Amino acid sequence: MQTPHPEPLGRTDPRRTWRIADDRRLPALEPFADRVLRHGPVVLREHLWDTDDRVLAAEGVELLRSDAGWSVDRGDGPVEVPPDLDGGDDQDADHVPRDVVEVFLRGRPVRVVRVRDTATTLVELRGRDGRLRAEVADVRVDEGEPDAAVLRSARWWALSDDGRGGTVSRAAERALADAAEPGAGGGARGGAGRAGGGAGRPALRAAPERRKGSAARPRRGSAAAALRAVLRSLRADLVAVDPRVRADEHGSVHDLRKVLSRLRSVLAAYRGALDRDATEPLRAELAEVSRVAGVARDAEVLRDRLLRTAGRAPEGFVDAETLDRIGAHVAESRAAAAADLRHTLRSATWFRALDRLDDLVARAPRGPHADDDAQAFAVRRIARERKRVAKAIDGGTETLDDLHEIRKAARRLRYALQAADEATDLGKRRLGLLRRVQDGLGEVLDAAHATAAHRELATLAARSGADTFGAGVLATTEHAVVERERDRAEHLVARLRSRVATGLRG
Numbered sequence: 001m002q003t004p005h006p007e008p009l010g011r012t013d014p015r016r017t018w019r020i021a022d023d024r025r026l027p028a029l030e031p032f033a034d035r036v037l038r039h040g041p042v043v044l045r046e047h048l049w050d051t052d053d054r055v056l057a058a059e060g061v062e063l064l065r066s067d068a069g070w071s072v073d074r075g076d077g078p079v080e081v082p083p084d085l086d087g088g089d090d091q092d093a094d095h096v097p098r099d100v101v102e103v104f105l106r107g108r109p110v111r112v113v114r115v116r117d118t119a120t121t122l123v124e125l126r127g128r129d130g131r132l133r134a135e136v137a138d139v140r141v142d143e144g145e146p147d148a149a150v151l152r153s154a155r156w157w158a159l160s161d162d163g164r165g166g167t168v169s170r171a172a173e174r175a176l177a178d179a180a181e182p183g184a185g186g187g188a189r190g191g192a193g194r195a196g197g198g199a200g201r202p203a204l205r206a207a208p209e210r211r212k213g214s215a216a217r218p219r220r221g222s223a224a225a226a227l228r229a230v231l232r233s234l235r236a237d238l239v240a241v242d243p244r245v246r247a248d249e250h251g252s253v254h255d256l257r258k259v260l261s262r263l264r265s266v267l268a269a270y271r272g273a274l275d276r277d278a279t280e281p282l283r284a285e286l287a288e289v290s291r292v293a294g295v296a297r298d299a300e301v302l303r304d305r306l307l308r309t310a311g312r313a314p315e316g317f318v319d320a321e322t323l324d325r326i327g328a329h330v331a332e333s334r335a336a337a338a339a340d341l342r343h344t345l346r347s348a349t350w351f352r353a354l355d356r357l358d359d360l361v362a363r364a365p366r367g368p369h370a371d372d373d374a375q376a377f378a379v380r381r382i383a384r385e386r387k388r389v390a391k392a393i394d395g396g397t398e399t400l401d402d403l404h405e406i407r408k409a410a411r412r413l414r415y416a417l418q419a420a421d422e423a424t425d426l427g428k429r430r431l432g433l434l435r436r437v438q439d440g441l442g443e444v445l446d447a448a449h450a451t452a453a454h455r456e457l458a459t460l461a462a463r464s465g466a467d468t469f470g471a472g473v474l475a476t477t478e479h480a481v482v483e484r485e486r487d488r489a490e491h492l493v494a495r496l497r498s499r500v501a502t503g504l505r506g
Helices: 167-179 225-244 252-269 277-303 306-312 319-345 348-363 372-395 400-423 432-464 469-500
Strands: 016-019 035-039 042-049 062-066 069-075 078-080 112-128 133-145 151-162
Touching: 016 167, 078 432, 112 252, 133 167, 151 167, 151 306, 167 372, 225 252, 225 319, 225 348, 225 400, 252 372, 277 306, 277 319, 277 348, 277 432, 306 319, 306 469, 319 372, 319 432, 319 469, 372 400, 372 469, 400 432, 400 469
Parallel strands: none
Antiparallel strands: 016 151, 035 112, 042 062, 042 112, 062 069, 069 078, 112 133, 133 151
């Protein structure tokens, strides 16, 4: 048996594929290359997991298990799935990695609903120097219910090359096109992934089984329709970030908090477009999850700014041993807060919130202003949000709570303006000042939180008899940041006060 040349192709997707009938045979490819290596068929068996009512199929998602392990396919090809962190709350005997799709499953049990066999026969075309010039894959997929006859099958050829379009690749393409049934070509690109070591996969996937709702859609151009469109977009953001948080990916908690904040702000700012009996319980549940996410995010911020804080301290005041001890404590607190958040994302509260959001998008239950013109309704509601910001500023900036209330009001106005720009023809608004206010006040509040955390660490160190000096220095350093950034934040708030009445138009 000849050993394939170790050099891989520069391409990972096939350049062209042909759907073919079962009785087609590959053409002779020997005339087009100096060496043609034909490998025996490789068969991959995959089990497709879903709920009894096909929740994942409705979302266009496939959860697959094969001898190679677990993978998830969201339409762009299968991606390997690691085991759940924490093992999940109810790890089953099959060790199904639920976290990657739990945002859709929401506690429902899953089972094998389909079995798919993919047989790939690979042919390598090599030049005189032994380099791999092109690959041809003959792929057949059979799919059916467990312990039942085949329900669907498909077969195709896939041509991959090194991206240079050499004579070997072009000749093989012409031969495959001639051998395929008339009209079967068309140059369709294969899907992502490589089956059997070389074939792309224009996979045997059913179209998403979208559920048909009985509720009439709101009238186009109405307030209800505009809010529904924004909620649909935010729902897509939410289901995308949920698995990232469960996998503890960097930046995922921050992204989750932003989506939750936008959802709550939009639902509050545009009250009346949809039924409040449907929106207010959702806001309450989102707020509950947001509080847990806020604790996790605060712990991340404290961890991420620790070295920067130590760098700002006077040289030699925080030794390496003290910094390592504090860093270990902070990292442990962050890990515990992240685990609490993952537990919350497996809770009935989160699942109810997701169900309510799906119901809002699907039914768009009418509120008292559902039929109002979307643009006129947005103008009125944004005016209300500007008044809310002005009222928060009028409350003063003396305490950190005052700054927090101003930040929340400015953030809600910003998200309301963004939603209006996405859903109506109000035009682009100048949101830079609101963003700077949010960031400036956030820096003050983050530094204040860090100050309190380091003071608490100093107290804990004193109780255990450890050195408190390093933690005290870090607390003092962060407090200096509070004082410095507070002046800048109050200047931004003053600018915002003068701009709120103008509507912040560009």
